[in-house]
Amino acid sequence: MMERKSTSTYEPFINFIIIDEITTYILGVNCGGGAVDGLAADQSYTSGSWGCVNGLTGSQNVHGNTGNYPNACATFAYQDPSNRIKYSFTVPNGDYKVTLGFYDNLNGYDTRISNIYINNNLVEGKFDATKYYGWSTCGTKSYTTAVNGTTLDIVLERQPTSTYEPFINFIIVEQVG
Ligand SMILES: [Ca+2]
Numbered sequence: 001m002m003e004r005k006s007t008s009t010y011e012p013f014i015n016f017i018i019i020d021e022i023t024t025y026i027l028g029v030n031c032g033g034g035a036v037d038g039l040a041a042d043q044s045y046t047s048g049s050w051g052c053v054n055g056l057t058g059s060q061n062v063h064g065n066t067g068n069y070p071n072a073c074a075t076f077a078y079q080d081p082s083n084r085i086k087y088s089f090t091v092p093n094g095d096y097k098v099t100l101g102f103y104d105n106l107n108g109y110d111t112r113i114s115n116i117y118i119n120n121n122l123v124e125g126k127f128d129a130t131k132y133y134g135w136s137t138c139g140t141k142s143y144t145t146a147v148n149g150t151t152l153d154i155v156l157e158r159q160p161t162s163t164y165e166p167f168i169n170f171i172i173v174e175q176v177g
Contacts, residue, residue: 025091025175031101031168033075037068039170042077050089050173052077067138072170073103083158085166091152095177096145098154101170102129103138106163113159114166118145119152126159138169144176 002012027050028039035041045051067073079085098118106112116124123143133139145152152173156166 023092025094025096025173027089027174028170028172029087030072030075030170031077031087033072036071037170039069039072039172045088048090051087052079053086053088054079054082054084069101069138069170072101073138076103076167076169078165078167083165085156085168087154087168087171089152089154089173090150091147091173092175093147093150094175096147096152097142097172097174097176098145098152099140099142099172099174100154100168101138101140101172102133102167103136103169104129104133104167105136106130110163111161112164112167113162114156115159116141117153117155117157118143119147120155121145127156 002014004011028037029042029050030036030039031042031052033042043049043051045053077085100116104112111128111130113126113128115122116127123145124141127141129139132141154171156168158164158166
């Protein structure tokens, strides 16, 4: 606010104002499926954009559930027969919260056990969604990470003892600082 001083001959004036727009990056991906639950459809990675790296994204329908992401949990992405799945996001530098969604419909005899890396840092060792959430239950894991090189990579690597390759149902990447 600008107020005229009692001693001023003229009223207050101003020539221009610049307001820096603060933008924060947020993107949710329905891995292995179309646009549902407020998340974008999955896609292959292209330079400067985001998506699943190294080939086709496999998907498989599983039973839905009543969680926050019932439709996103109904499909998952994996790369068969690869022992590794990777998503890459081109983002502004800053601090990020990464949420990974899992819904494992395997029985108690088969396993999907993986190490999870974000920008080459191990954030989860020997992760087994069924052990965390139970069979056919949607659950999430969240991590924070700093991005300095405009790239945010998420990698899931199969553990040698795992029956099946790594999988993931959805990803949400959100700038928090
Ligand atoms: Ca999905």
